[in-house]
Amino acid sequence: MGDLYHVDGIYLREIRFMTQIAPDDKNNLNKACEIIKEKLSKIGRCYGFVPNPAPKFRYVTSGDEVYASDFNELLDCAKEVLGEIKSLVSLIEEQNVPIPDEVYTLISEVENTFAERKVITLLNRWSSDSGRGTSKAVLWKLGEIPDEAYQDLRQGRPIEEVIEEYGLEGVEKVEIPGNKFLKEGCNYIWNVLAGYTPVTPVKYIGVGDGTDPEDFEDTGLKGANKLYKSADDGYPQVVDNKIVVRATFGPGEATFAWNEWTLATGPSDDDININRKVVSLGTKDSEVTWVFEVEVYLQ
Numbered sequence: 001m002g003d004l005y006h007v008d009g010i011y012l013r014e015i016r017f018m019t020q021i022a023p024d025d026k027n028n029l030n031k032a033c034e035i036i037k038e039k040l041s042k043i044g045r046c047y048g049f050v051p052n053p054a055p056k057f058r059y060v061t062s063g064d065e066v067y068a069s070d071f072n073e074l075l076d077c078a079k080e081v082l083g084e085i086k087s088l089v090s091l092i093e094e095q096n097v098p099i100p101d102e103v104y105t106l107i108s109e110v111e112n113t114f115a116e117r118k119v120i121t122l123l124n125r126w127s128s129d130s131g132r133g134t135s136k137a138v139l140w141k142l143g144e145i146p147d148e149a150y151q152d153l154r155q156g157r158p159i160e161e162v163i164e165e166y167g168l169e170g171v172e173k174v175e176i177p178g179n180k181f182l183k184e185g186c187n188y189i190w191n192v193l194a195g196y197t198p199v200t201p202v203k204y205i206g207v208g209d210g211t212d213p214e215d216f217e218d219t220g221l222k223g224a225n226k227l228y229k230s231a232d233d234g235y236p237q238v239v240d241n242k243i244v245v246r247a248t249f250g251p252g253e254a255t256f257a258w259n260e261w262t263l264a265t266g267p268s269d270d271d272i273n274i275n276r277k278v279v280s281l282g283t284k285d286s287e288v289t290w291v292f293e294v295e296v297y298l299q
Contacts, residue, residue, distance in 0.1 A: 137176035137261070139281055140291040142168055144251075150289055153248040156234035159291055176261075176279055179296070180214040185274035188265070200265040202274055203231040205247040205292050207281075209257045214276045220269025221276065225256040228267040229292075246293040249284065257283045263294060 086107060089099060140159055142149075149166045153159065163171055191197040206229075210222030229247040237244040245263055258281040265272040275296075284290055 135177075135179045135275075135294060135296045137179070137277070137292065137294045139174040139176060139258075140293070141172040141174065141282070142289045142291065143170050144287050145289050150248065150250050153289070153291060154232050154250075156232045156246075159293075174281060176277070176281070179275040179277040179294075180216070181275050182218050182273055183216050184219055184272055185263075188272045188274070200272070201236060202243070202245060202263050202265055202272075203236055204228045204264040204267055204271070205231065205245055205294065206262040206264050206273070207249070207254050207258045207292065208260045210260045211278060214278055218273070218276050220264075220273050221260055221262055223256075223260060226269075227254040228264055228271075229253065230267065242295050242297045244293070244295050246291065249290045249292065251289065252286050253284075254290075255284050255286045258290075261292065261294075263296070 089103060089107070093099060142163075145168060146166060149162050149168070152162050152165075162168070188197060192199055206221050206226060208221035208223030208226030210224075210226070212222045227249070229249055232246050232248055235244065235246045260276060260278045261281075262276045263274040265274075
């Protein structure tokens, strides 16, 4: 019978038996189509969650049983099963038995969601603890600085170099742990990877005075006062498994209490907000310059 695949108790060997041992029995072939539909639905359910512990999904080759202990292995198993299903559908077609349109639709849906589901599960791992991801944000409170220093920062010059060259004193460095991914941000990321959405760079940092707790369904900042600032030149950057975004807020900008922040694809709540973090960072005066730098890791 060749390789035996098993997904939560439904065996492809049974379908193969129907297509190879009794090819002239249209009732058997119709039943095979129904089993194929059920199996395709099973695959969809199996790889839609993080396998912790490993789910009832395995494949057996030459008598060696291998369990899908992590998601990538699980996904490879699902692809193997789908390939086997497609070959069995071809065998049924050769017997001139009509294949229900639903079978082709399910095959297409499963194929189109492999990349999507891989990203979903990756983000589920990354956004454990109810959507909290791994990030490091730093707020540099520079005080009043020369306009030339501000222009250097906007051109992407390293902060430490600017501080040293202009002899800036009284600089306060505030480290901000954690963030919370938002549903629309996650959807955007995996839709981009699945090829459904054009890529729009995440090159805005938004700050606001909202204090409502973060919620996975949030679609932007919650405060009455907010400002989305475009990233400094050269940002975002992708370095060592992380994305780095930096924006310099100059005199007269965002002069309110900074209680929340976000990464976004554009300058408003109407754009895609990747995350939202509520944290009290102080109130920015109109004469000072603050630099916000975010590193987000995928682990």
